[in-house]
Every structure is written in structure tokens, then in C-alpha cells.
Amino acid sequence: MTAYVIRRLLIGIVIIILVTVLVFLVMRLLPGDPLFLFLAENQIENLSPEQIQEMRHQYGLDKSLPMQYLDWIGNTLRGNLGYSVYNQTSINTLLAQRFPVTLELSLISWVFGHALGLLVGIVSALRRGKWIDTFSTGLSYIGVTIPSFWLAILLIYLMGLKLGWLPLSGWTSPSVDLGMHIKQLIMPVFCLSIVGIASTARLMRSSMLEVIQQDYIRTAWSKGMGEQIIVIRHALKNSFIPIITVLGMGMAHIFGGSFIIETLFSVPGMGRLMVTSLYAHDYNVVQFSALFTAFLIVMSNVIVDISYGFFDPRIRYN
């Protein structure tokens, strides 16, 4: 098991290194002067060509690309994430402000989405052929195919404008107004979790169906064990293994979806920061956000891979 964990961690590190190289190269090789990564537009307008050259030297842009990469990655590893030209503050400060918001939104969406998906999948499998199975299967088809941004606009229109049940957008700190904070969470969480609910439900249903047809489950039924005990003690753990893969991919979907959802609902998180920075030509933030998002996704998948070992003893002993 230890060897398994170490192997997974090493693979994760290699992937992260490859991602850093890719992100760095993309930003440096884009057309345009990379000096705009470090200076605001109005700063460059007032500089003479000699001053611009001096600036390039100051920011290491006259070095070779590999040396620039090593400088950048070295600074990042030392905790110096760079400076945001648009926000005129360090990226460390921005991360401290914005990441907790995205983390809260993402975690709640992830937990809610997969928990509800599991529940729906289990019920559908146990009540196969009944109306509840038919109904939830139909909804899961819609959930998998519906674009989250379109769902967001629809919810804002129905829940916010027509019914007036929920605020249309915005983010209030829980310490300022917990009730409003919860109300403002409902729609973005639902939009981010819809794909997780649908895909987890479908996968759980098929996995559970396969497991409950096994001999040991039949034996448990014939011994007179209750349905609840059979499901929780015997069926759930074995049918959970394929779901673990979806859990890891779900985090990627949620982080990716947060760019649009945070913009639509005006949530001041990392996704919104990335979008704003793109429009504002704040390439340092774009570069860091891409790297950070990739890092989170890779790490969540590494954790998922490692957790296989706990759920499936065959992996552990192999």
C-alpha cells in the first residue's frame, strides 16, 4: 500500500511539473510583448525604448526561456506568487481573499452533488422499474446534458425574477448575514452540482444493480437480513468503487464550471478573478490561476487514486 501511495504521488508531481511547463510556455509564447505581464498599459506608454529595455532586464525577460521558467517556478515554490498589475497587489493577497470563497462553493457543490447523486442512484437501483426509477433516470439524462450556464440563467429568471424566492446574484459573507449568505448559495451550488448529481446517480444505479445481483447479496436476503443492513453493510461499499473515479473528475468539473457560475452569480471567487484578469490583461494572475486550478485538480485525482486502495483490497494487496 505504501508503495502504491508513493507511486501515485510521484505521478502526480510529474503531472504538475508538466502543467507548470505548459502554462509557462503558453503565456510566454503568446503574441505580444511579455513585458505586459508585469506592467500596466499606462506605465508602458510613458516609457522610452531604453527604459522598456531596462524593464525587460529587471524582470528577467532578456534571459533564455528555461532560465525564466526556473526563476518563475523558484519564486512560486518560495511562496512569491507574483504581482497583479490590475489589482496592484500581490497574488498571495488575492489568493487569500478569493480562494476561500471558491473553496466553500466548490466543496458544498461537490458534497451536495455527489451525496444526492448517490442517494438517487441507490433508490433507483433498489426500486428498479418503479416510477421513481423512471423519473430519476429521466431527470439524470437532463442533468447530464443541460449546460450549467443555461441552467443558471433559467434559475435566475424563475427563482429570482418571476417567483422572487431567491436573490438573483451576489455574495454576502456569512459573518455579515448568514441567512442571505445561504440564500445566495442555493442557485450557484445547484448549478455546479447538477452534473455531479446526474452522473453519480446514473453510475451508482448501474453499479448497485450489478452488486445486488451477486450471490452474497442473495444469500443475505435469504438469511432474512433487512434491506437497510444489506445495502449499507454489503452492497454500498462494493458498488462505490466506480464512483470514486467520478468524484475526482467531479472536482475538475466544478472548478472549471466555477469560472462561468461565479461570473453569472457575481461570486468573488477564483473563477471570477481569472475571468476579470483575462479581460484586464493581468497575465500574471491568469498564469497563476491556471496553474493553481491544475494543481488542485491533479491533487484531487491523486487523492482519489490513493483512496481506491482503501475501498478495494485487491488493489492494496497487489
Add this chain to the structure above:
Amino acid sequence: MKRLLVVLVILLISAFIVSCGGNAATTSTTSTTSQAPATSSTTSPIATTPLAETTKPTQTTVKPQSGGILRMLTTTLATNVGNPALPMGPPENALMAVEPLTSFDEKGNLVPELATSWDLDANAKTITLHLRTGVKFHDGTTFDGEACKWNFEQRMKSGKIAAAEVVSIEVLDANTVRINLKRFNALQIITFTHTVMMYSPTAIKTNGDEWAKTHIVGTGPFKQTDYKDASYWKFTRNENYWGPKPYLDGMEYIVVADATVANLSMRSGAGDMWKSGATAKDCIDLANQGFDVIQRSASVYFLAWDSLSPSSPFANQKVREAVEYALDRPAIAKAVGYGSYKELFQFANPQDLPYNPDVQVRAYNPQKAKQLLSEGGYPNGFQTKLFIRSESTDTATLIQSYLAAVGIMIDIDVCDSARWLSITGPTGWKDGMIYTMVGRNAGYSYIQFSLGGQFKVQPNTSFQNMAKSQTFVDLYNQLMAVPTLEDSVAVGKKMVKQISDECIAVPLWNGPYNIVVQKYVHTNYLSVHHQIWNSELDWMASH
């Protein structure tokens, strides 16, 4: 049977979802063929009623009511709201909280604000400012000569004022400041008195630069109570304001990043004013639903070209004039602006100070365009590029089709931000055109920034590929040394005519700044030359 039920349910839900879709046609208005496009009689396929420039009536017609908090929807907040020393300075239209030394009246004349009078001395190269007495900042400290000088110095530090032009700033007494210039230019009065806002030096020195980025402390009719980056910015009435007491209890900027959500927010009553981000389509939609739409003329769109490179077709003036004749500006303006863009035939609106009635109008005439191309040595036309930003794709496609009709074949080159900044700045561009815009400033600042700023002569870093004759260079140098503001108008008029005579660039149309307000809101936001906002006069009727 059960399967049929499932299918029926899915179909019903799909039908419901589809029926909730938008109600406006979204047909592109651009042409992608090389056939001659429609003439000026073409109506926009989207606009139901063209928007006209409107001015919201204020308290002159209805008695104002006190009370209420004006909630303004905006797409974004400034990341620096109160530190004038940083390169990305505070927003210049935070006029509810900070004020400049002067303002403009309807005719574009400079009028007192925090300065009551000023003296310009071309011989001594000085500008002397007499400041208003009895004015306090929101933190209770006094606005005086030292505070004024400090603010000028901060703006020099940020690069907003060219420090190289200033010899020194003297505080002659508590309410008199003198600026000593290296070179006298009467337009500098605009730079110092209208573009520099007055912030409390005490507040910033006491609390620090980082604090100042999220706290604005000025002399305005409203003072900040709260600010959260990317979320909201709140103000309450300044009970000690030196001017007329504000009617409103307060103001709030609420960030709504997406235009569709902002549209819905206005309709739900979650906002009183949609201050930024409303497109022409949104305005038409909301106007049809009973909202008031206020338009302020904000930008001049134009075509610039590489007329400096000898190999460029645009080095030939006949070719440049041909482009002007080839474009049906009223038709394109109507199409891309849904009726809210006004075509231009010179680099000034009729209301602008340097507007020159003697400028030759080159109206749409494709035959004349072809004739000029032939005379210019391109009887069969030529191939060239048009550099644009991504938001201008529709407009560029229209321009492409009009030029194709006379034989000028355009490759549209969409530039990302970094490349755009390079080609319009230090690097320049080769052999092509640029579709771009300049902000339309008020009064004399139009001459200073919109003309003087966009048509700098070498050495410069903006649009350096536009060739200018010695005549124009002489006019520009004259502008940079005008002894009085009135003289700048005369020089400005000549510059506008010279830009047209030489075809240095082609002005296309005015783009508006759209504000949508609820019926009960009475505001003069950016009402005078789209730059002035006396927020103390805003009010809301009972609702």
C-alpha cells in the same frame, strides 16, 4: 407505456425550456460576402425603436424628494478606489465622493468646483489656483493648499501628470497654489484642475497606501461606509458637504458581472440604475419594458492606418480618401449601434468646441472611391489587413464588405490584448488599418486628450504609423503652447480640418455610454459632456 410516459415528460420539459427562450431575433447584422451592402435606408433587424439621445429631467420639472439609497448595478469595481499615487489610479468618475478643482458647464467652459478662480500667465509660465475655503474632507481635515499640492504630487508620481513638465508647485498661502511649468500650455489647466481629484492626505498618510486602495476619502457629497472587492461599494450622505445637501440617504454600487443577469436584476427591482455594461440591445429591451434609458456620448470610433511605410497603399492620400468614400457611415452606425451610434464626418461632434463646419464631407460614394483608387495606382484594388479587438468583429465584417465592394480586400486580424497594446503602442503595425476608438472628453479636454492625445507627433508611442505633414506637426506644436484656452479652440478647429484634409485617420461614429434607470430615479449622471455628475442633486421618487 412507462417508456412512453418518460418520453412525453422529457418532451414537455423541453418544450417548456424552449418556450422560456429569448424573444429578440439574434440574426447577425453583418455581411460576409463581397457584394455591395445595403444603403442607408436599411433598418436594423433587431431594433424595434431606435434609441435617441435623451436627458433625464431632474428637479427642474418635479419637486425632488429626500431619502432612499440609490442602488447602482455595475460590471466591476475599481481595484484602487482611493490611492492617487498608484499607476492604476482610482476611478475618475467616483464623483459622489471626490471632486476636482474645476468642472464644466453646458458650453464646455471651465467653472469653479473646489477652486473658485484661476490665473494663467503665459509669460511667467504659471497657473495660480485660488481654492474654496471652508471645505472639509470626509475625515474632518481641511482641504487647503497643502492638500492640493500633495494631490498633484501623487498624480505626478503615478505618471498621470508628466512630472517633466512641472518645475515646482508652491503653496503661496492656505488657499492659493501656484504651478510653475517648464513650457506653458493653457490646456494644462485641464490636467491639473479637472483630471486630478482631491483626496485627504491625512487619511492616506495615517492609514497607509494599502488601506487607501480600499478607502476613498474626499470632499464629495457622499462618503464611503464599506467596500468589498468585486462585490459592493457603499456610501452614506455627507452631512458636512460644502455644497447643496444631497437628497439621497446614500448610494451603493452592486457588482453584477453578467449583462443578462443585470438586465433581469433591473426588472426584478434589485437595482435602481444600471450604470455600466448595458448594451444597445439591453437598452432597447428595457426601454420597451418601461425603463428610462439615458445615453451619454462616450467614444469616437475611427480607422487609423499605416501611412508612414512607403510600401503601404495607405501612404497614398487618394487611397485613404477612397476608403472614406467607400464606407456608408450612417448605415453601418445604425446597424452596429441599433440606432444609438451617430455617424461622424470629422473628428468632432457638432457640440464639441473644435467642431469645424468647413471640413469637407466625404459621404458614401463607391464610384468616387473606385475612381480615387484608380488614380492612386490601384485600379483593381488591393489586399490589406484590418487589426481589431475581438469585440469589434461584427463591425469589422461590415467594413470589410463595404471595402470589398470597391476592390479593397480585407483580412480581419483579431488581436489579443498584448498584441493590440504592442501594435498601437511601441511596436506599431505594418501596412494595414486599425479599427479603434478614443474617449470623447468634455469641453477643452476634448482638444487636449481626444485630439492632442491621439494625434501626437513623433516621438510618440500611440498610433505612430499615422503619417502627419509638417503643417499638422506645426499645428500640434502650436496646441502644445497655446497661451489661452480660447486659442486652443482655434488651433483645435484647424487640427480637425487638417486631419480631414490629409485624411490622417477616418472618423466613423460616436458610441454612447448607456445608463438604464427605473422610472422613479432622477439623476444627472455624466450629464454634462458625459463627464459631470452632481450626485447631490440626484433623487428618487417614492416607489
